[in-house]
Amino acid sequence: xxxxxxxxxxxxxxxxxxxxxxxxxxxxxxxxxxxxxxxxxxxxxxxxxxxxxxxxxxxxxxxxxxxxxxxxxxxxxxxxxxxxxxxxxxxxxxxxxxxxxxxxxxxxxxxxxxxxxxxxxxxxxxxxxxxxxxxxxxxxxxxxxxxxxxxxxxxxxxxxxxxxxxxxxxxxxxxxxxxxxxxxxxxxxxxxxxxxxxxxxxxxxxxxxxxxxxxxxxxxxxx
Amino acid sequence: xxxxxxxxxxxxxxxxxxxxxxxxxxxxxxxxxxxxxxxxxxxxxxxxxxxxxxxxxxxxxxxxxxxxxxxxxxxxxxxxxxxxxxxxxxxxxxxxxxxxxxxxxxx
Numbered sequence: 001x002x003x004x005x006x007x008x009x010x011x012x013x014x015x016x017x018x019x020x021x022x023x024x025x026x027x028x029x030x031x032x033x034x035x036x037x038x039x040x041x042x043x044x045x046x047x048x049x050x051x052x053x054x055x056x057x058x059x060x061x062x063x064x065x066x067x068x069x070x071x072x073x074x075x076x077x078x079x080x081x082x083x084x085x086x087x088x089x090x091x092x093x094x095x096x097x098x099x100x101x102x103x104x105x106x107x108x109x110x111x112x113x114x115x116x117x118x119x120x121x122x123x124x125x126x127x128x129x130x131x132x133x134x135x136x137x138x139x140x141x142x143x144x145x146x147x148x149x150x151x152x153x154x155x156x157x158x159x160x161x162x163x164x165x166x167x168x169x170x171x172x173x174x175x176x177x178x179x180x181x182x183x184x185x186x187x188x189x190x191x192x193x194x195x196x197x198x199x200x201x202x203x204x205x206x207x208x209x210x211x212x213x214x215x216x217x218x219x220x221x222x223x
Numbered sequence: 224x225x226x227x228x229x230x231x232x233x234x235x236x237x238x239x240x241x242x243x244x245x246x247x248x249x250x251x252x253x254x255x256x257x258x259x260x261x262x263x264x265x266x267x268x269x270x271x272x273x274x275x276x277x278x279x280x281x282x283x284x285x286x287x288x289x290x291x292x293x294x295x296x297x298x299x300x301x302x303x304x305x306x307x308x309x310x311x312x313x314x315x316x317x318x319x320x321x322x323x324x325x326x327x328x329x330x
Contacts, residue, residue, distance in 0.1 A: 062269050068276065072286075075296060076275070077268040079250035095268075110269035115232050119273060 009051035011037060016197045017044045018175070019090060020124060020182045022061040024194055029059040029094075039096070043088040056099040058108035063091050063124040077110070091124070118187055125183040128176050135173040142166040167207050175200065231311050234266050234274055239283065239308035242300040246287060249275065252298070283307055 017025050029039055033056050037049040067073045074084065077095055085094035097108055111117040143166055182192035237256040241247055247255065253266045275298060278284045283304030289297045
């Protein structure tokens with residue numbers, strides 16, 4: 001073996017994937033693999049790739065809650081030629097299969113009928129439904145108590161925490177709503193829109209900064 | 224008998240069909256399905272795991288170890304599974320017979 005053949009090129013990327021963005025992730029992984037970069041480790045915030053221009057992989061992501069029979073589950077995929085990708089992204093299971101040119105793309109699908117695909121999507125939004133229900137109770141109550149205090153107290157008597165908790169909660173609630181809506185779109189066979197995490201992060205940071213400033217102002221007795 | 228059940232999906236029907244003649248493992252079922260349907264029906268691993276899990280739960284199939292060879296996990300049709308498969312076969316035959324009558328009448 002020539003010396004330079006034994007040196008492997010590695011690359012790290014930091015893309016953020018929200019838990020419903022498995023379709024977008026599959027697209028990205030396939031695209032990277034076509035350029036010779038194959039995923040070796042995946043998390044929702046960072047991904048490691050290794051370079052090998054001689055192969056191409058096709059990827060698939062399965063969303064599972066607790067797998068009832070993990071041995072049987074992984075065996076079913078392995079026997080059909082799927083390799084597992086090291087993955088730290090909760091309920092995501094990433095599989096890779098070497099691409100043979102000329103083979104139809106549907107040979108690289110793990111869900112081959114509408115029924116089972118829908119079952120998978122439904123699994124992925126079951127948790128969100130529960131969270132949204134909780135928010136549906138908490139947020140109106142918080143807004144109600146805020147308005148009530150506003151009406152019957154001096155504005156300076158309202159604890160800062162009373163203002164920013166509902167705001168922060170609303171920001172996270174928005175994320176869950178996006179999750180729910182995206183999965184519903186996918187269930188209807190449409191593509192989910194990409195999540196603009198930069199905008200989301202900017203809004204969250206702005207909210208936190210605003211609350212920190214108001215707390216500081218409060219401490220120094222300026223409000 | 225006579226329990227009204229909803230039509231099986233193509234994947235479900237093919238899985239039962241592939242086990243009708245004898246035990247088989249998951250990948251074997253996938254390959255057999257593809258060749259039986261002339262490449263039209265493919266069963267992916269996710270679909271396969273979900274379907275076999277459901278069928279195990281419903282008692283249509285059971286797991287059994289392969290004798291000799293690679294000792295892979297095999298699936299075997301139960302009497303109930305055989306009944307479901309035959310019932311679907313009869314339903315499909317009836318559909319085809321009806322279609323044949325109508326189409327030939329209006330040929």
